[in-house]
Amino acid sequence: MSELTPDLLRELVAEARLAPSIHNIQPTRWRLLDGGRLALVDDTSVRAPVADPAGHDVLVSHGAALEGMSLALNRRGLAITAMTTIEQPLSSQFTALCSFAIRQGVAPDPLAGHVTHRMSWRGKFAASPDEPAPLVQLAVARDDLVCIGDRRAIADIAGWADQAEFSFVRGDDYRAELLEWMRLSGDHPQYLLDGLNRDALAMNAVEATAARFVLGSLFRPLDRLGFAASLLSDRAKTASAAAIVLFCRPVGEDPLTTGRHFYRSWLEIDRAGLVACPISAMADHPDFNDRLRKLGRIGTDLRLVNVFRIGRPAKPLKPRHFRLPIDRLIV
Ligand SMILES: Cc1cc2nc3c(=O)[nH]c(=O)nc-3n(C[C@H](O)[C@H](O)[C@H](O)COP(=O)(O)O)c2cc1C
CATH class of the missing domain: 3.40.109.10 (NADH Oxidase)
Structure with a gap:
């Protein structure tokens, strides 16, 4: 010891x-x-x-x-x-x-x-020439990842991802909680410490201000007019992915073990030279979870735990981490 x-x-x-x-x-x-x-x-x-x-x-x-x-x-x-x-x-x-x-x-x-290099990539992906090597590397490294690289399937999934996300965003409580964890202005006291700040969300100051209104006071009128969904759409980003990755783990697995593998999978994506962003809404929404399970031919012994969009970053990666100070983490 x-x-x-x-x-x-x-x-x-x-x-x-x-x-x-x-x-x-x-x-x-x-x-x-x-x-x-x-x-x-x-x-x-x-x-x-x-x-x-x-x-x-x-x-x-x-x-x-x-x-x-x-x-x-x-x-x-x-x-x-x-x-x-x-x-x-x-x-x-x-x-x-x-x-x-x-x-x-x-x-x-x-x-x-x-x-230290891995981070969530919430921007667009570079248009990558058909280059299966990183996806093959991933599939070889991990048998709990199903990679979907077909462009038409990715385009369909990009639409489903928006629908899944928007079905949750329509909930007043969901938006309130999300806004609570968003740090949309640089002078938020927790900006560098936790939650989702502008840099992490790949938003400039104007986009961040717009997001505050679209998710906040203007959501209901914008939704009634049919504008909210397109204003919050991530479709172009998801559609630009080199692949959609389904992270599947045994049914009934202890979530701590699942979490260890979730992190290892993401690091494996980084090792393959790619960046990723989870799309939890797709796994959390029963209908879209079902559609993806069918598309990925996932057996009944496996749970579709989460979904990643992955690809090469459109801009050079500048790894940054917004985390609580060590003193707060040792209790
Ligand atoms: C279980 C889990 C679910 C997540 N779901 C999402 C998601 O749906 N959308 C998203 O943009 N990020 C998602 N993330 C990524 C976190 O927001 C991200 O890891 C966190 O903000 C820290 O930033 P970093 O990954 O850049 O270090 C998820 C992370 C975990 C562990």
């Missing part, structure tokens, strides 16, 4: 926090326990109850953070061992979801070097 010092823990958390989380809410905290074990702690005050009523995506986010910790350890020749997954309330705000010891001696993980 290896000794985890407070300084090392800070270094590890600085890397683990780069994992993706739903709306960038960052629900994961860490606590050093007696005996050198480390606990992954859920901050139960951090939720997106409308977009994620079952709390599944929060658990997937915790799983991604756990994988982030595993990769941070790996870069130092360390690994997670003796994991126990007993939910244990620590206070009214914090619940430990699992704890583990740390051991020395592990083979380098080829995905560990991609952690």
